[in-house]
Amino acid sequence: MEQKTKIHAEDGKQELVITREFDLPLELLFKAYEEPEIVEQWMGTKVLKLDNKKHGGYQFETSDAHGNVVFRANGTIHEFVPNQKITRTFEMENTPFAVQLEFLEFEQLTGDTSKLTMHIVYKSIAQRDQVLQMPFAQGINMAHNRLQNIVNKLK
Amino acid sequence: MNLRRDVFQAIADPTRRAILLLVASQALTAGAIAANFDTARPTVSKHLQILTECELLEQKQNGREIYYHINAKKMKTVADFIEPFRQMWDERFNKLEAIMKNYQTKK
Numbered sequence: 001m002e003q004k005t006k007i008h009a010e011d012g013k014q015e016l017v018i019t020r021e022f023d024l025p026l027e028l029l030f031k032a033y034e035e036p037e038i039v040e041q042w043m044g045t046k047v048l049k050l051d052n053k054k055h056g057g058y059q060f061e062t063s064d065a066h067g068n069v070v071f072r073a074n075g076t077i078h079e080f081v082p083n084q085k086i087t088r089t090f091e092m093e094n095t096p097f098a099v100q101l102e103f104l105e106f107e108q109l110t111g112d113t114s115k116l117t118m119h120i121v122y123k124s125i126a127q128r129d130q131v132l133q134m135p136f137a138q139g140i141n142m143a144h145n146r147l148q149n150i151v152n153k154l155k
Numbered sequence: 156m157n158l159r160r161d162v163f164q165a166i167a168d169p170t171r172r173a174i175l176l177l178v179a180s181q182a183l184t185a186g187a188i189a190a191n192f193d194t195a196r197p198t199v200s201k202h203l204q205i206l207t208e209c210e211l212l213e214q215k216q217n218g219r220e221i222y223y224h225i226n227a228k229k230m231k232t233v234a235d236f237i238e239p240f241r242q243m244w245d246e247r248f249n250k251l252e253a254i255m256k257n258y259q260t261k262k
Contacts, residue, residue, distance in 0.1 A: 003241075003245070004245065004248070004249075005241055005244050005245035005248055006241070007237055007240060007241045007244070009237055018241075018244055020244070020245075020248045022248070022251070022252050022255075023252060023256070024252060024255050024256065024259075025259075028255040028258065028259055029251075029255065031255065031258075032251045032254065032255050038254060038255070038258070041250070041254050042247055042248075042250040042251040042254055043247060044247075044250075116248075131240075132237055132240045
């Protein structure tokens with residue numbers, strides 16, 4: 001079965017490209033990025049701010065079951081063209097990772113399918129590779145640092 | 156099924172990842188692992204079998220009980236690859252797609 005989400009990360013480059021085809025019309029795909037309530041649902045995070053316009057910005061926050069904040073991220077929006085593109089920065093707060101630059105392009109494929117291309121540029125090759133290695137833990141859920149700790153101990 | 160299993164196929168399943176997480180902190184018996192899930196015991200056994208076949212888990216006999224341990228070496232090879240990152244995004248996007256399909260029908 002062909003994978004719907006693809007990642008292209010060349011060795012020795014400080015960028016990567018994520019592509020995904022959706023069984024959704026372009027407008028609905030874009031709406032999932034535009035409406036804070038919907039972003040909250042699929043990103044699994046609280047949206048504190050989402051100001052979709054040039055010179056706008058956003059702020060996300062995730063808490064664990066005890067109410068402790070385990071993840072905070074923010075960014076500035078540079079371009080916001082409905083059903084076409086979003087250009088923004090992304091910064092994870094209280095982490096050693098530098099801000100990254102994201103180019104999101106939305107395309108219509110057919111009447112009810114669409115495609116997202118997410119081009120991410122990192123500060124350095126080393127940072128890109130670190131970010132790539134991190135989410136094994138994150139993908140499971142936010143409050144599960146145990147596995148990551150074990151992996152880190154092996155390094 | 157004796158086909159050689161793919162590690163990434165093994166971690167593609169959320170229950171299997173939850174099992175790895177559970178066993179990461181301490182070795183457990185199949186019964187103790189199954190107690191953490193609502194899933195039927197044979198389903199959990201099947202997951203354990205897959206994780207063992209991919210060498211993400213190791214079985215060790217301790218008296219009459221068999222304990223499952225995490226194979227840290229194998230876990231590191233997984234963590235070094237791009238696949239977990241892809242799966243994180245794949246899951247997010249699957250969710251997005253499901254939410255918006257629902258949104259579409261509600262309208």
